[in-house]
Amino acid sequence: MSKQIKIISGEKATTGAWVLHHDQKLTAVRSPDFGNISLAGRAGRLLSVMSKEDEWDINNDRLTELARVNGIEKFALPGLLEELRKAGLIDRGNDGVAVLGVTQASLLGHTADLFESQQPEKLERAVIDLAERASQSPVARSDCEEEISDTHKLSKSERDDLFSLSEQIGFVDFENGKSDRLYFNGSLFSRENAEKAKNVLEGLNAEEQKLLLEADHLLSKMGCAPAETLKKLLGPILWSKLHQIAYYEVSVVANERGATEFVMKPASLAKFVPGGLADMLDDAKALASSLTYGIVKSSNVRGAIRDPEVLIKVFINRGYVEGWAEALREDYKLLERRGVVTVTSSNKGHRLTLNKPEVAEMARELILKGDATQAAVHVAASQSAAQFYGPDHTRHAERLKDIPEAKSGAARALSVLRKTR
Template sequence: MANLDKKVKGSWLIHHTNKLQGVTNQTGYENTFLAGKAGILLSAISSDRQLSISQERLETLAIAANINIMFELPKLLDVLEKQQLIDRSTKGVSVLGVTTATTLQHTSDLFDSLGPKSNELASISLAERASVSPILAEDVAEEIADLHRLSRSELTHFLKDAETIGFVDAEKISENEKLLFNGNLFRRDATKKIVSVLDSLKTEEKVKLTELTEKLKKSACVTIEYAREFLGENLFQKVAAIGLFDINVVSNSIEDVGFITLPSAFSKYSNSMVDDAFDLAKAFVSSITYGMTKSSYSRGQIQAVDALLGTLVAGGSVGPVRAIAEDYKILELKGVVEVKSGTKNGRTGPMLSLLKKEVGELALQAIRQGDVSEHSLTALPSATVTSFIGPEQNREKVRRKQATLNPKITNDMLTILRTGKGL
C-alpha cells in the first residue's frame, strides 16, 4: 500500500465508492465512502482553471453525481474546505484549478487523513492484486491478512464483504476454490492477457477477435451493433463478460447508442488503472463518435473532428448548432463541457466550450490514434447518470436497478447549467 501510486489508490477509492452505492449500507467502509464521494464531487465541480460556481449550479452538479444535497453535500463541502480545495461563501463555492489527475491524488490524501480501518486498506490491496491476474482466494488470503493484521474471523468477514459489495468478482471453480478477479484485467499488460484469451478460442474466433482489436486501435471505438455482428453473439458475450472490451452507452433525446473501446486505450502501459477511471474521456470519445457517425448533417454532424477538438482544447467555443444542446448532456452533467447560447458567423444558438482541458486532449489523441497509451492522462469518473453507462456497469449488470431521471428533471438541470450565473 505504501508504494501504491496516489492516482491509482484514488481510482480504487472511486471504484469502491461506486460499488458501495449499490448496497444498502456502507458499514465498515465509511472512510472509503466519504473520501470517494468527496472525490466525485470535486471532479464534478472542478476545472483546470479556477472556477466560481453558484449555489444553484453546485446543487445541480451534485444531483447529477448522485449526491444527496440535503444530507451528503454539506458534509462533503466541509471535508473539501478543510482540505483547502474549495472556498465557500453564501453565494456558492470557488474551486481552485484542479485537474482530474490531481483529484485522484486529493481523494487518496483525504482517505489517509480519515484514519482508515484495516479492512478498508485491505479492500484496496485486494482489488489491486486481482487486477494483475486472476488469483485463488486461498492464495491471496494469507497475504492480505498479514499485510493488514486481520484476524481469521476478520479475514473471513472481509472476503465475504469484498465479494458481496463487488470490490472483486468471484468465480467458484470447485467445491472449495474461488477465483478472484475484476474488470481491470485488460488495463495493463493487455497484450499478454489477450494472447491468453486467444489461445482458448477456436481458429475462426481468434481471427475475428484479432481483426476487431486492430480496428479499435485505429478508430478508438465502434458501435456495439457492429461488434456483435462482426464477432457473433456467442463470442461477443464471452469476451464482454471478462472485460476484454469496454462497453459504453450514451443517450440523447432520440436514442441510446452503445460503443466499445479497448480498456487499455486510455491508460499508460504497465500502469494499473481501474474500471471507470476514464469514464470522462470515454464519454467524450463516445459522444464525439456519435456526432461523426449517427447525427445527421442538419443536426450538426461533425465533419472535421480534429479541428473541432483542437478548438475546444485551445480554449475556444464551437457552434452554434442544434446538436450541441442534445448530444453532450452527459458531459455537461459531469462538468466536462459547458453549453451556452452564443453567436458566431451571424448565427445564434448553442455553443460548446471545454471545462476540463485534459479530457479533451485525451479524446483528441484517441480520435487521432485509437490506442493512446503513450499519451495517457488520468481522468476521474463521476457517479453514473442516466445518459452514460460506463464499462463496469455494463460488464457486471449492477445488483439494483438505477432509477432513471425523467426528461423534465434532466432538462431542468441542464437549463440551470446553461443559464445559471457564477458568483
C-alpha cells in the same frame, strides 16, 4: 501468476482511482461498512465536477444542482464541502465556494489524500489491495488471502469479511474455480476467460515472462502500438496465448491502404471504469488507434502527425482540425459512424470536427502517457451513479440491496455500546 510480472501498485493515483470505483459500487447497495471510502469517493466526485466549471467561484444554487445531477444527496453536501475545505481545496463563503487551483490531473491524488485523512480502517485498505491484485490477473483466494491478511493485520473474521463483502458489493468479480474462489476484474477478464487467464499467466516460463515485461514496458510508453511490433517481440505462440485471454486488445484502422491492427492493454482504459461506459471506452480505443496510425504509419504526403501533443490539444480545445491531408478524410470513418467525429469537405479542405471531447481526452492520455487511467476515471467520477449500472452490477447486487454488516464491525460496535452503559 509469478511475482516477476505481478505488480501491486502503491501509487497515490491508483488508490484514488479505486476509492472512486468502490464508492460507485457502494451507491448501489445499503452497507454499514466502508464509510471512509464513501466519504472520500463522494468528495472526490464533487471536486471533479466543481473543477470542470468555467469559473472557479460557484454559487450555492449551481453547487446544489451539480451535486444533484451527479448522484450526491443534498443532505450530504455540507459535510463533503467541509472535508474539502479542511483539505485546503476550496474556500467557503455565504454565497458559495471557490475552488483553489484544483485540476483534473490532480484529482486522483486529492481523492487519495481525502481517504487517508479519514484514518481508514484496515478492511477498507484491504478491499483496495484485493481489487488491485485482481486487476493484474485473476487470483485465487488461497494465493492471496494470507499475504493480504498479514499486510493489513487482519483478524480471521476481518479476512472473511474482506472476501465476502467484496463479492457482495462488487468490488471484484468472482467465479468458482476448480478448487478455489477466483477473483478478477470484470472489465479486463470475462468470466469465461478468468480461469484460463490465470492458468496461462501462471504457466509462462522465465523467457516468456521476460518478453511480456518488455511488451508491457513498450505499451506503457506508447499506449497504443502496431500489432506487428508486439507480434514480432513476443513471437507467434506467446502472442496467441495472450490475445486469446484478452490480455491485449486489438483495434483496426481501415482506410484506402487496407486494414492495420493496433494493440493496447485493456487496463489502459477500463481498469477502474464500470461496464456502463463500455461504448465510450471503445470510442477512445478507436480514436487512439486512428491517431496512432497517423503518427507511425502515414507519410508526410498523406498527413503524418508530426507533433501529436499539439494536434490533439488543438483538436480538443478548438473542437476541430482541418487541412487537405487525405488522412483527415480516410482514417476516421469508423469514428464518424460511432458519432465521435464528423468529417466534412469544402473549398478550405477537409475538416474533422470533434463531437465527444471526453473520448479525445482519454485517447490523448493513452497516446501521450501510455495510460488513460486519469481521464477514464474523471469521466466515471463526474457521471451520475445511475448511469453506471451495467451487466457487472446486475450480477452482484440489485438496486439498494442490503449488505450484512461486517462481523468484525458488529463485534466492535457491541463492545463499545456495552462499555457506555
